[in-house]
Amino acid sequence: MASPRPLALPPGVTESVFQKFIDRIADTLGSNNVIVVESVHDLPDGSYLEQPYSHDAFHIVDKDAFIASAVANPRHVDDVQHVVRAANEFGVPLWPTSLGRNMGYGGAAPRLRGSVVLNLGKHMNRILEVNVEGAYALVEPGVTFEQLHKHLVDNGLRTESDDPEEKKKDKLWMDLPDLGGGSVMGNTLDRGVGYTIYGDHWMCHSGLEVVLPNGEIMRTGMGAMPSPKATSRFWHGKPHEQPGNECWQLFPYGFGPYNDGLFSQSNLGIVTKMGMTLMPAPGGYQSYLITIPRGEDLAQAVEIIRPLRLQMIIQNVPTLRHVLMDAGILGKRSDYTLDDGPIDDAGLEAIAKKLNLGIWNFYGALYGPEFVRDAHWTAIKTAFSAIPGAKFFFPSDLPADQPHVLHNRHRVLQGLPSFEELKWIDWRPNGAHIGFSPVSRLNGDDALRQYELARTRAKEAGFDYMGTFTVGMREMHHIVEIVFDRRSAATRQKAHALMRSLIDECAANGWGEYRTHLAFMDQIAGTYNFNGGIQTRFNEVLKDALDPNGVLAPGKSGVWPKRYRELGLRGKL
Incomplete structure (x- = not known):
């Protein structure tokens, strides 16, 4: 049986190399979690809750301008690492997305035509912890605002009632944007906002776990310090399974340079866990x-x-x-x-x-x-x-x-x-x-x-x-x-x-x-052009150092790796 042929291949990637990459990741993720986009018939626009991962549903240029070659659905962090390492080996660009429901900004579609969309939200959607004393949650990419709210309600931490007596029982509230179906993590990493006292979502995050462009895992802030439980002689788990430091979601800065900003609106890593501050019930x-x-x-x-x-x-x-x-x-x-x-x-x-x-x-x-x-x-x-x-x-x-x-x-x-x-x-x-x-x-x-x-x-x-x-x-x-x-x-x-x-x-x-x-x-990255565009040049130095093969989200926020800059892709659709 012939292998499926993608409607769009990434620049510089042959069909045989692409197929080897698809076969490699399908062996780990399962063939049902790797879908090749074969034809225009695979481009239904869907809806907000059934959004496409193959293209931009609200396209203002040609429908196939921002089109994926395939969509991969990792089930856990090990899968993400495997896909990233395979992408480096075969030179296939990836476009990670949490849920892709911000339709007015392109949804889940990749900036670089032919990239493989890495749909983190399909399976990686666990609420790992809600801590009442510290008023925070630790979430995976696919956790929606609606899901987090339901967790609070189901666990007796929040009521939907307007009855003042019922509201007195509330312990934790959450902030959210206009629509409740989006990813908590995705909205925060894109520096989205909500409307309560805790409306600045990026300000309210604390601690990230990130798969770097070489497939290694890093935790930021206090997460860089292991938990005593994780260093005991009884611990035999993988890094991403280790319990976090007890202050990981309480103090975002840790020691040394503050790295979290490198992963906001960026293409320097894939965030797989994030701490999010919750709002203590205000009492009225x-x-x-x-x-x-x-x-x-x-x-x-x-x-x-x-x-x-x-x-x-x-x-x-x-x-x-x-x-x-x-x-x-x-x-x-x-x-x-x-x-x-x-x-x-x-x-x-x-x-x-x-x-x-x-x-x-x-x-x-x-x-x-x-x-x-x-x-x-x-x-x-x-x-x-x-x-x-x-x-x-x-x-x-x-x-x-x-x-x-x-x-x-x-x-x-x-x-x-x-x-x-x-x-x-x-x-x-x-x-x-x-x-x-x-x-x-x-x-x-x-x-x-x-x-x-x-x-x-x-x-x-x-x-x-x-x-x-x-x-x-x-x-x-x-x-x-x-x-x-x-x-x-x-x-x-x-x-x-x-x-x-x-x-x-x-x-x-x-x-x-x-x-x-x-x-x-x-175009917008080009308007941030103080001192001859030093910010863009600085971002390119970081990109080339951390992602020398240019596999993570080429073109995200106007940051292009060297291999695509040399192809003259900046400014082209």
């Missing part, structure tokens, strides 16, 4: 919405937010959401207008009035005992009352039987998984989206200039502006969602061109993206 909770009536009020709102956030009166990671983001959750575009052109100011005002929202809508939460929440709310409400026409809502102020985004944010802001944010992707027929996410100062003028720039360019390209300002401590992530018809080649091309222009214009203003889709990694 109240979500809220402040509607801000006019688009130009954005600058004043941000100026109000900054001191409140810096002083931790606003405790959590709040969001300023444009009305069309909320409208997309509550309906499709055709529910609001039959005009195919971008919605104008009058149209936005009509939608806001229909939905009892502002042009901007500020979602936040109060945590702690009632007297603490009351004091914070008084300060927040007083400050926002300076905006003429601002309105204030708790969930109890809205009909429980009528859909409203505040009901969903009420869940998310207390770490309860939700899938409501999937709805705005259907704003247009055959909906797909690309995320554009520049970072700026927490400054009203910057916010308004970014909004006007993004909205103007979107309008020129024929798209509605849909965006959110996610507020950190001293900066903002401006998440602009370009929603397009994935079945329209013309629309995909316009979305692609829009992204290219936004990247360049924002870079000219000093606004750089904090993560991006596969198609734009090289």
Whole structure:
């Protein structure tokens, strides 16, 4: 029987060499855990929970531009090591992914066409520990936010009830992004954010276990110091099976250079275990919405937010959401207008009035005992009352039987998984989206200039502006969602061109993206060009030293190993 032939081979890898690699890893992983992508019929776009591993489901370039040659599903760390060593022997590039559900950034697809996708999430999905005293979890790549939440509920550590008496029984909460189906590890390594007090996920991790490009295992931080149990004469296990140091998930730094950052948005190793801080139950909770009536009020709102956030009166990671983001959750575009052109100011005002929202809508939460929440709310409400026409809502102020985004944010802001944010992707027929996410100062003028720039360019390209300002401590992530018809080649091309222009214009203003889709990694890395691009050159030195064969995720975050730089692949799809 003939061996399956891949639709795409990695550059410089012959079919016979590729087949030897596939045979080698199939012997260890099992043939059912190694799938060769043979034809365009193997490229179904699937869905958020049934995402493809062969390609980018929300492609804005040709569907086979970011395509895998095969997908391998390791069952445990030994398998990962075996695949990495085989990749070095045969020169086959790998693209590790936890779950690949961040569809707006390319999903599970590889940056380098023909790479073998290493799907860590299919089998490696254990919650290895939840420690109540230390308030942390130790997880594998495939653990989802929903799964971790369920573990807390099943073990009596968390309730989903809004009954204050039931909430008193809570011991641990978790933070999560808008959608609960993503990987805890994957989101954290890509420096994603959530919305509680613990919303900076990378800040809240502690300790990694990493398979290095040569197949060796390293533990970072306090994990570099073995546990006394692991060094006893009774221990005969493998390194990745050894118990971790008791402070591994408690103190992230250990001794010497802090290595963890090398494995965030990088291609220097494959993370197989990660510690994640959990949130002790705060003793009280109240979500809220402040509607801000006019688009130009954005600058004043941000100026109000900054001191409140810096002083931790606003405790959590709040969001300023444009009305069309909320409208997309509550309906499709055709529910609001039959005009195919971008919605104008009058149209936005009509939608806001229909939905009892502002042009901007500020979602936040109060945590702690009632007297603490009351004091914070008084300060927040007083400050926002300076905006003429601002309105204030708790969930109890809205009909429980009528859909409203505040009901969903009420869940998310207390770490309860939700899938409501999937709805705005259907704003247009055959909906797909690309995320554009520049970072700026927490400054009203910057916010308004970014909004006007993004909205103007979107309008020129024929798209509605849909965006959110996610507020950190001293900066903002401006998440602009370009929603397009994935079945329209013309629309995909316009979305692609829009992204290219936004990247360049924002870079000219000093606004750089904090993560991006596969198609734009090289362009964005090129905007971080202080001193002749020293950061890229530094990353290349590290890459070539740690991964001389260039097998781990070539092109990830614009970092290319020497063998592919010499082929001139940077900047090419």
